[in-house]
Amino acid sequence: MNSNTGKRPMLFSSSSSSSSSSDFEHNLASAIRAQTQLLTNAYTSYNLAIASYMENMDNQPPRHGGSTFGHRVIHRDREEADRRLWNDYFSEIGKLGLSTLQKVIEAFRILTYGIPADAADEYIQIGESTAIDSVERLKRSLGSDI
Known part of the structure; x- marks a missing residue:
């Protein structure tokens, strides 16, 4: 035991x-x-x-989520294409235009404080015609007779 x-x-x-x-x-x-x-x-x-x-x-051939094995690779300069697209649609001769935020802020300033449209040029560097156009667009989007 x-x-x-x-x-x-x-x-x-x-x-x-x-x-x-x-x-x-x-x-x-x-x-x-x-x-x-x-x-x-x-x-x-x-x-x-x-x-x-x-x-x-x-x-074995590589198993990844990208290109199909054996296909040729085409180099596309995506960054340059993005820069060209931006310049073509959103700027004037390579110079960036005013942003939507700048236009909306200036429209609110004109409506809220009652400042003249030509005074907008001093604060945000926006032209009188652009300021007036921004106020008109804001009024249309709000659907009111301000």
Whole structure:
């Protein structure tokens, strides 16, 4: 019968004799060698599996969400195209025009404070005709007779 009843079993029993001490050391060394061999086998098996996977991946075409494999790539200067589009539609000879925010702010200033349209030129650097046009557009969008 085991003297450790109700407890975890002991891997190695200890006794006071010198032969049991050397048996303990021998059993411990054997257990360490067995564990080392198991870990070495697992490590080798894992490395072989990774190497096999990587070798298979080298033989396959790339799987990504971009262009289709084998298609030619056409270089498009998207930044330059964006700059040209901006210049063509939103500026005058490469010079940026007034923003919508500037026009709306000036229209609100004219309506709120009752300043003349030609005074708008001093604060936001907007012309009188542009200020009047902005006020008219704001009035139409609000649908009121201001």
